[in-house]
Amino acid sequence: MTSRAARFAAILAILGLPAVALLIAAPPGGAQQGGAPQDAAQRAFLVENAKRPGWQQTASGLQYRVVKKATDPDAPSPAATDAVLVNYEGRLIDGTVFDSSYERGKPLSFTLNRVIPGWTEGVQLMKVGETFEFAIPGNLAYGQRGVPQAGIGPDATLLFKVELLEIVSPFAQPPR
Numbered sequence: 001m002t003s004r005a006a007r008f009a010a011i012l013a014i015l016g017l018p019a020v021a022l023l024i025a026a027p028p029g030g031a032q033q034g035g036a037p038q039d040a041a042q043r044a045f046l047v048e049n050a051k052r053p054g055w056q057q058t059a060s061g062l063q064y065r066v067v068k069k070a071t072d073p074d075a076p077s078p079a080a081t082d083a084v085l086v087n088y089e090g091r092l093i094d095g096t097v098f099d100s101s102y103e104r105g106k107p108l109s110f111t112l113n114r115v116i117p118g119w120t121e122g123v124q125l126m127k128v129g130e131t132f133e134f135a136i137p138g139n140l141a142y143g144q145r146g147v148p149q150a151g152i153g154p155d156a157t158l159l160f161k162v163e164l165l166e167i168v169s170p171f172a173q174p175p176r
Contacts, residue, residue, distance in 0.1 A: 042138060042157045045093045049135050062121050063135035068162070070129035077127050078167045080113045080120050087163040092095055098150050116141050118158070126164045134160045 013091045050057050055064045079085050087107045089100040101108045118136030126132055136156030138144075146154045 002036055023153060038070075039153075039155055042093065045089060045157055046135060046137060055135075056097060057126075058121065060121060060140060061137045062115075062118050062140055064122055065133045066130065068129075068131040068163075070127040072127075072129060075129050075165060077129035078112055078164070080124060081111065083109055083168045084109045084123060085109045085168050086123070087165065087166040088101075089104055089161045091159045092152070093157050094157065096151065107163075109168055116158075120162075122160075123162060123164060126162070128164055128166055131161065131163045134158075136160065136161065 004062050046061070046063065049055060049063055052065075055063050056065070057063045086109075087101045089097060089102055091097050110124055116136070118134060118140035121140070122132065122134045122136070133153070136158045138146075138157055141156065141158045142152055144154045146152045146156055152158070
């Protein structure tokens, strides 16, 4: 985690908020609907990433790759209204880690429809027990506002490795 992101996570902790606040949907006017990231480097990354073996792209522009398939072929997939327990690492396209449940040593739970659109869409593609990588274009992340205090610039493409551990009752979520 960058020192800037670490400071932001520390502020969130002081306020009693989980670091997952980085994933919470962008404020009004933040994420833009449709379109592509504005920055040429972001666009170029997504174009090249889509050509890499194993990567797929949805109609919205979300890119994903299955890293580990579920061992149970009947494993469930979450709905947008489900709460999930995940391990994850978030990076910028330059490799900078801005958030990681692995670094904290504890998975995180949250309701899918309360996070950035790229997560809501992407995690629903997964089955419990699977690990995916996501390349989330800026318009499905924090849009033009970004999250400057975490080092996430405007229209930043975000990269995540996500391990879906379980679907949990929203009323039984462990402490964040």
